[in-house]
Amino acid sequence: MAFYFVSTFANAQTPTKQRPYGYRGLKIITSLRLPFPDFQRLHNQNEIVDAGYVEIQNERLRVSPTGAFNDPQDIAELSVTASRLNAKGKSELLHLKDVVTVSEGYLKPAKQLLRFDGQPAISIALAPVGGTNIVTVGEAIDKRLAELQGTLPVGIEIHKVSWQSESVADSIKVFMINLLEAVLIVLIVLAVSMGLRVGVIIGFSGLIVAILGTFIVMKIVGLDLQRVSLGALIISMGMMVDNAIVVVDGFVVKLKQGVDRKQAAIEAASTPSWPLLGATVIACMDFYPIYTSTVSTVNMQVAFLSSCLYR
Known part of the structure; x- marks a missing residue:
């Protein structure tokens, strides 16, 4: 019995080590599959009972033993049998340390x-709380690790296996480059097809202002600027320019027809307003099924719909 006890309990992880894996209370004992007598001894060891009191002059001090295991020595002192007869024929308790060696490992x-x-x-896995900047958190951890390098014992080193902050920073840089390239491509195409002046007007009034306005709205509603929202901006960039092209082209046609500039x-702007609004709503509704989903793609659709609605 004692050796079975050692093989299942003494070699097991302590509750402190088990706690990160979700074990609590009796779950630790249950996972050890102890026989009922051993379980009963542990129960009696931790049971809270009246241990009596001590009277000192006019004061009465209550004795409150905890019965908790604080270190391996406490486990070694656990009684595994009620009593035994020693060489002199006297009854004494048999402790776990009398038959095995208890150590932490x-x-x-x-x-x-x-x-x-x-x-x-x-x-060691670290995860930031919600709403924090993973890049900033990664930089702070890097700084702290650099400070700890000089205090590590000889032979112990710290290496990175997977560093999400660096991956996110690289992804953001790539998406920002793609965003700038998309803006430049749109401006160049507008300048070539509609002339430099008209292309610049459409580009700055319809594209850049819309993007900056989208960033402002995202800041107000609490949407983060990350790879998903940037990707949504790139997807919706064609819609941002399309309406401006229709309005400017209609303006040029009206001027050639002799209509007053104002x-x-x-x-x-007013004649194609409803058709343009309908086209924008239809384009947004294409993504509505994903927007109502509970998976992570919801963030992309929120940013996408916000950019479209702002426009």
Whole structure:
């Protein structure tokens, strides 16, 4: 019985080690599959009972033993039998330390092993709370790790296995480059097809202003600027320019027809307003099924719809 107890309990991880894996209270004991007598001894060890009191002059001090296991020595002092007869024929308790050696260690055999470049390693996973900037968090951790390098014992090194902040920063840079390239391509195409002056007017009034306005709205409603929202801006960029092209083209046609400049601008914007609005709504509704989904693509659709509605 004692050896079974050692093989299942003494070699198990402590509650402190088990806690990150979701074990609590009796779940730790249940996972050990102890026989009922051993479980009963542990229960009695941790049971809260009246331990009496001590009277000192006019004061009465209550004795409150905890019964908790604070270190391996506490486990070694656990009684595994009620009593036994020693060499002198007297009854005495049999403690766990009398039959085995109790020490703190790792679970054997280990359920999972980690190696880095062929060497045994211990992994530490860090995750930022919601609403934080992963790039800023990564930079702060890098700074702290650099400070700790000089305090590490000989033979212990810290290496990165997967660093999300660097991946996110690289992705943001790539998307920003793609965004700038898309803006330049649209401006060049407008300048070649509609003339430099008209192309610049459409580009700055319809595209750049719309993008800056989208960023402002995203800031107000609490949408983060990340690769998903930037991708949504690139997708919706054609819609941003399309309406401006229709209005400017209608304005030019009205001027050639001899209509007053002010009246031409009003008619060019008001006449196709409902068709353009309908086209924008239809384009947004194409993504509505994904927008109502509960998966992470919702963030992209929120940014996409926000940019379209602002325009």
